[in-house]
Amino acid sequence: MEARPKLHYPNGRGRMESVRWALAAAGVEFDEEFLETREQLHKLQKGKHLLFQQVPMVEIDGMKLVQTRSILHYIAEKYHLFGSDLKEKTLIDMYVEGTLDLLEMIITHPFLKPEDQQKEVVSMTQKAVIRYFPVFEKILRDHGQKFLVGNQLSLADVILLQTILALEEKVPNILAAFPHLQEFTVKISNVPTIKKFLEPGSKKKPPPDDVYVRTVYTIFAP
Structure with missing residues (x-):
């Protein structure tokens, strides 16, 4: 075993x-x-x-x-969370790398001085809604599929959902302007293994x- x-x-x-x-x-x-x-x-x-x-x-x-x-x-x-071919793997890797850049701000936030924490929430919110979320909103809108890459769950979906939920803890309405990401969040949250987690x-x-x-x-x- x-x-x-x-x-x-x-x-x-x-x-x-x-x-x-x-x-x-x-x-x-x-x-x-x-x-x-x-x-x-x-x-x-x-x-x-x-x-x-x-x-x-x-x-x-x-x-x-x-x-x-x-x-x-x-x-x-x-x-098997890395796509079916080199092209899909590269897209997944690229999406994950971008998302982890945003997630890093969330990870370090609790260790800032109290007077700096609210400023950082404003900063990470701006970066999310101006730089990162529009990218994924467009991806989902353009291909009209459930997942970011291909037809199965990938690491890109997992890390994006993790990041969205962590941001929503600080800014509950952060997805207000992103209907496709709202739908994505619901669908991926209901993947059985993720729902259990x-x-x-x-x-x-x-x-x-x-x-x-x-x-x-x-x-x-x-």
Whole structure:
């Protein structure tokens, strides 16, 4: 029996949340070993488990994978979330890279000074509705399909949905001007594996709170 992937990261979203989303979308059960102290991180580093001394780290297929995008690529390729040919794979990769640029703003937001957080919400909202969402709205409008690429769920759909839902937590009406993205959000949220992940009790992490922020500072402070 194939061993379940094991995820090493603090007990919160961060850069590991996209990995959780990808595995869940693929219907893959996984285990987690949460980092809570600097000593745990140092143990991984001293044991040469972290290629660049950083997490996220995912144990899968006898490997210890690091670097979020590389982990996502491996999962997408292994579990058929990367299209049917080179053209589709490249489109998926391009869409994911763009979306992750936006998602990075959401990931770092809780670690800003309180006086800067509202400014950053305004900034990420502007970037979403001016730069990113119009691109995906046009893609969906032009090809009239359920998914961003091809005729099956891909990593591009998963990461875009993750990003939309995270933004809606901060700006509930952020999709008001994007009817195709509204429809996309409903449809992808109802893909059975994703619907299960969105239900209470799943391994989807809640929005970052002060406890998570303090834990991260404790683990990674220089």
